[in-house]
Amino acid sequence: MRLVIADCTVDYTGRLSAHLPRANRLLMLKGDGSILVHSDSGSYKPLNWMNPPCTISTIEVGEAAAELGVVEAWQVEQGKTGDKLLISIYEIFSDVNHDLGEEPGLLKDGVEANLQQLLAEQVHRVHPEAILVRREYFTAIGPVDILLSVPGAGHIAVELKRRGEIDGVEQLTRYLELLNRDPLLAPVRGVYAAQEIKPQARTLAEDRGIECLVLDYDELKGSSPEGNTLF
Amino acid sequence: MRLVIADCTVDYTGRLSAHLPRANRLLMLKGDGSILVHSDSGSYKPLNWMNPPCTISTIEVGEAAAELGVVEAWQVEQGKTGDKLLISIYEIFSDVNHDLGEEPGLLKDGVEANLQQLLAEQVHRVHPEAILVRREYFTAIGPVDILLSVPGAGHIAVELKRRGEIDGVEQLTRYLELLNRDPLLAPVRGVYAAQEIKPQARTLAEDRGIECLVLDYDELKGSSPEGNTLF
DNA sequence: ATCTTAATTTCGGCA
DNA sequence: TGCCGAAGTTAAGAT
Structure with missing residues (x-):
């Protein structure tokens, strides 16, 4: 799992369109290829996300964007639905990777x-x-x-x-x-x-x-x- | 936002009971007091979580638990519903804190x-x-x-x-x-x-x-x- | 504050 | 695989 803390904007196009203005957020890249964008509040549901299977690629930053301060741009594309997520990064504060290994899964009772x-x-x-x-x-x-x-x-x-x-x-x-x-x-x-x-x-x-x-x-x-x- | 990578077990008691066996996971502690337990797969929904308002307190590790290797135990309690989350930590691999500042919020279209x-x-x-x-x-x-x-x-x-x-x-x-x-x-x-x-x-x-x-x-x-x- | 309804719902079960 | 219903649903809007 890769955890990136970055100043970014996010644009989603899929079943709906959505835009996240520039702010500092956590970008969580999971081992299965999925990505979650979390803020420091608002529980449980990320601000934006992409479900697996999806591919994350670093695309070239256009001139106009570069002039605005974008240093990196990620394009995330869903394999099946074609949904897209564009993450424009202005600054990376932290970027770490951890291998979590297998998840044994949740045991429930009471439903x-x-x-x-x-x-x-x-x-x-x-x-x-x-x-x-x-x-x-x-x-x-x-x-x-x-x-x-x-x-x-x-x-x-x-x-x-x-x-x-x-x-x-x-x-x-x-x-x-x-x-x-x-x-x-x-x-x-x-x-x-x-x-x-x-x-x-x-x-x-x-x-x-x-x-x-x-x-x-x-x-x-x-x-x-x-x-x-x-x- | 505090990000902890740890080897842990989690027990939830509330509307239902649930147990997470020992494994490495991400514990995300948000600024509003909420906590999310994420694995390296499975989309967007955490394995376990607690919504605000809730209090996170470090409780004493019992003898039996200590013998099993538990080095730290967190108890998370929901203010309103009384739901509880017990996180038993066996090892902390990483523990970092980031101030993300204000979240301007998501703009939607297409509903x-x-x-x-x-x-x-x-x-x-x-x-x-x-x-x-x-x-x-x-x-x-x-x-x-x-x-x-x-x-x-x-x-x-x-x-x-x-x-x-x-x-x-x-x-x-x-x-x-x-x-x-x-x-x-x-x-x-x-x-x-x-x-x-x-x-x-x-x-x-x-x-x-x-x-x-x-x-x-x-x-x-x-x-x-x-x-x-x-x- | 409470209630109703939508959600990029997600998730699990079964045909 | 697709459909259907439950979910610690969550979250947003209306009353």
Whole structure:
């Protein structure tokens, strides 16, 4: 990884056009060919960047540019999309290179897939008599997260989110419309389950007869036969 | 901006839990207190990070950790959410500080607002006899991107996206329902215009009698009286 | 301040 | 590979 601290301007042309006026910035050149332009604030997302695969070439500085003080110009071109990044450098304050070696990668825990698995193991939290039909129950308009059967009382479609917002209610509504046309399933009720349900989403859900269920991840995990097995 | 190249492990606890095994990485500490952990590959998104406001404190290295070779431990805590990041450092290869000064910020062109302006100037692309009523036509449930009138044939509501996905169709459907109740406007047809329309969105749209229109940004821009006026 | 929507979204999973 | 949906989404604009 090459780290360059430089006074520069940057111009991007691709899906949109963008320009960065002259200022001191960090230019991060990664081993895979990608480049990131970072300022000293504004988190996480660079001001400009180019994804691999891309080629970085030093191009000749034109007379006009040289007169303005440009000492070096880099052209970065994306192989696939043809997006371009032009970096005009006025001064380099630092230029170092480090070999970082292999990245073993990030291990995650706690996302929706996990919630889904845990809730599928503990369907009684949705309804005391519920029986799991299956996770990812496939329909023509997409998979229902969890489909449950309640003996003598039809079925329950569960839509699962980490954070329950309004679009999840829309999604579940579409599923319910479809599922209730199936005489083998009807009547199908809806349950919107999430670690947190936004007031607007709750209002819309209840307005449509959809029950809201707030999940406590730690509680679900604590009741799981597998328990906490990470790391 | 402080740039540290170090052999480290990182543990995140917050909305989820995540762990980074031991490896060499770049730790970027920005002026606003935020921190980014980058590897030598993988684009633009750091492996781990913490957004401002957050506090970084050096904590004491426990005996067990010291025995494993940890020479320094940083705890980063988010002020608002309470998220935590623990960085255990085994070796520091480089540690430099640079003052970058003010960031003037990025100038953009080519996003949805621009598309809307261009299409509003070229309504014939929607319908040969269409006349612009107005952009951002306000309704009780939100603004319709573009409302057009077709002499003797009612109106057209245009929903505009850069990339046409299913939620845009839902949105337009809601608008159409509402607008068609207005006898001064009815009949109102819907047009879903985007630079790219996903198959699922197209299917749903056409199923609801909504016409899909794929826009070529460069073509729209080329036909504009203003042309390319950026920079 | 809160909420809605876009993003050069990125990222992962699955057909 | 392409499509689809989630993300510690983030970030910008509107209410």
